[in-house]
Amino acid sequence: MSLPKPPLSELEQAFGYTFQNRERFQQALTHRSANAQHNERLEFLGDSVLGIIISEALFERFPQIDEGDLSRMRATLVCGRSLAKLAQKFQLGRHLWLGPGEMKSGGHRRESILADAVEALLGAMYLESDLATCRKVVLNWYKEQLNHIKPGAGHKDPKTRLQEYLQGKQLPLPLYDVVTIQGQAHNQRFTVSCTTELLAEPVLGSGTSRRKAEQQAAAQTLELLQTQEQGN
Template identity: 50%
Template sequence: MATSNPSHAAVFEGHAFADGSLLTQALSHRSAGSPHNERLEFLGDALLNLIIAEQLYARWPKADEGAMTRARAELVRESALAAVARSLDLGARLNLGPGEMKTGGHRRDSILADALEAVIAALYLDGGLDACRNTVLQWFEPLLAALPPLHQVGKDAKTRLQEWLQARQRALPVYVLLEESGDEHDKRFRVGCTLADPTIATEGSGTSRRAAEQAAAEAALQRIALE
């Protein structure tokens, strides 16, 4: 039996479900028993790829297939989906089995990303493609708006930051691990990124040191853009 909150209002981000069981299933992890969200996850993955592909095609009329493919991969990767799920506080609504609850499954990127895809499928099945598309684009607009210039698509934040500094013959950033917390199954890392020129210090966090460094580098790039 699941140990998380068993009651889910059949409303999600403003969409009132005609069939509330779709939302309940989308929020139910395999560990909680059947019906769970894996079939919905399969459908949601395809829908998300379609919606993002449509947007990139419309927004980048001069982009070739390779650039759009790389941009879509950036937007639909697990860590990006998990970040969107966290912005929606999706973890608090998940129905998990006792084992997953004990190990912090509601905070795990893979579980959050899968649940988000399942919710996307539930929105589609309940309200149709237009309703699904409109809701999903609201969630992903910040990520779409933050995409790097076309020629830099596919390069991670650390690479883009390094290239920006090297092009100006400036010192490379220094990354320092500031904190490591959590147990073996739910570790969190906090990393600092320091630049000498311009003088900038940022922090980033993630479920791995590499992810935390990427987050700190992205924060530095955003600071540079504001300088």
């Protein structure tokens, strides 16, 4: 636990808040692989703090937009990738405490570890301040994104995005088939397969309606295709 790290004040400056409780601040930067006093409880709290701040901001900025579009925009803003980008901006990875295994495998660059630490820091800030303080800091992180985000645009549903992805590669459209329908009327569960030319096997999705199951299958297909691309 005595590797040379840059001063924490650099992180605080980028993050936009100076922590009073230094022990908790350190804990927020500690992955479970490094110490029993790790950041998961703080992350649990911080996740909810982020949720209310972003929900409120979107609710106010988009008075005419329906709940579906608000939820999609919120999902975009608070997703792991978005938080990991903030962490990179804060150069947070340099300040993380990781166990030896995670350290070797590049855990300080892993999106999920970075995203969790941002939420944990937010939880630690909330515990010693209040919602208004957190709101000010968080809205500052998201200033640009909130100015540019648009309902609909960039938050297309997974089926539309998958279709556009395949069309962009001049490939045939995906095929959706219902695999099973389970349960009784009014409480059914649909399982649907999504077949594309790019994956050897169909991908399954399930949901309480055929439409929802198809969206889930499309979302999972997209995720796999994007991983494949990154791997190549």
